[in-house]
Amino acid sequence: MIRVSSVLVVTRHAPYGTSLSRAALDTVLAAAAFDRPPTLLFLGDGVLQLLPDQDAAAVGTRSHGRVLESLPLYDVNTLFVDSAALAQYGISRAQLPAGATVLEDQGISQLMSEHDHILGF
Amino acid sequence: MVLHTLNGSPSQPAFAQCLRVLGADDALLLLGDGVYSVMPGSEALSKLRASGAELFVLGPDALAAGLAGALPDDVRRVDYDGFVELSERFRRQQAWY
Numbered sequence: 110m111i112r113v114s115s116v117l118v119v120t121r122h123a124p125y126g127t128s129l130s131r132a133a134l135d136t137v138l139a140a141a142a143f144d145r146p147p148t149l150l151f152l153g154d155g156v157l158q159l160l161p162d163q164d165a166a167a168v169g170t171r172s173h174g175r176v177l178e179s180l181p182l183y184d185v186n187t188l189f190v191d192s193a194a195l196a197q198y199g200i201s202r203a204q205l206p207a208g209a210t211v212l213e214d215q216g217i218s219q220l221m222s223e224h225d226h227i228l229g230f
Numbered sequence: 231m232v233l234h235t236l237n238g239s240p241s242q243p244a245f246a247q248c249l250r251v252l253g254a255d256d257a258l259l260l261l262g263d264g265v266y267s268v269m270p271g272s273e274a275l276s277k278l279r280a281s282g283a284e285l286f287v288l289g290p291d292a293l294a295a296g297l298a299g300a301l302p303d304d305v306r307r308v309d310y311d312g313f314v315e316l317s318e319r320f321r322r323q324q325a326w327y
Contacts, residue, residue: 123239125294126263154239157266160296167290174296197240199271 116140116147117224120155124173125165130158133230134176141183147228148187149180150212150220156194159205177206189220232256233320234283236264237327240274244326251324254282259308259316261288262327265295268305275302288313 120133133149140147151159163174180186188209195202195211202211212220221227234256238244245267252258258278260267265287267274278285285305292298292307301307308316317323 123263123266123295125291126237126239154241154263154266157239157263157295162299163294163296164298165294168294170294172294197273198266198269199273199275200269 113145114225115223116145116226116228117150117221118147119150119152119221119227119229120158121153121230123154123157124163125168125170129230130155130173131176133228134173134180136228136230137180137185138183141180141185146183146185146187148189148220148224149185150189150191150217151194152191152217153194156191156198156200159190159209160200161204181208189217191217231320231322233316233323234258235323235325235327236260236267237262237325239263239266240272245274248324248326249277249281252278252281252283256281257284257286257316257320259286259288259313261291261313264326265292265297268302269297270300270302279304286312286316 118133118137122129124130158173163172165172190209190211192211192213236248286308287305289307289309
């Protein structure tokens with residue numbers, strides 16, 4: 110039997126300033142569509158993607174938060190979040206989506222070394 | 231008396247550079263990823279307050295980011311017309327991005 114390799118997608122940018130955050134999610138959704146749901150890590154400014162109540166209609170684009178909410182439909186249920194970045198921005202854990210796991214630096218390091226591949230955005 | 235505009239998030243070099251020169255007579259308008267500088271309880275907000283500058287945030291960008299409902303009292307929200315008014319009020323403008 111062939112072992113399926115594991116993929117960690119690391120997303121490090123805020124949702125609307127660049128298209129990187131959207132590219133990360135597109136990658137996650139594409140992999141999930143082939144039954145290879147990756148692990149998703151929100152690092153640094155990437156945690157800003159998780160803020161509730163995003164309404165991007167005013168800037169003429171789709172709300173990033175809505176796309177994130179659809180992840181469980183694609184069997185992407187493992188979200189990891191950078192603890193230091195949450196502290197930097199004053200984001201409480203109560204604001205995070207259900208099932209998100211908060212990691213300290215050491216946990217992030219371990220998460221990276223546990224996966225076969227890392228894709229950075 | 232300078233109007234500063236900041237597009238970068240607090241982890242971008244533009245934030246630190248803007249902070250170095252931001253004075254109490256100045257105004258700072260946050261737009262794009264700059265809106266994340268006024269998140270309640272954040273380190274960035276404390277630093278901006280310490281500058282004494284008037285703080286403004288562009289409404290549509292705050293709305294997109296999910297921050298419109300939780301803006302601090304000392305940060306004024308302006309729309310695009312308000313942006314134009316600010317640019318009329320200040321003779322000089324420095325854009326940080």
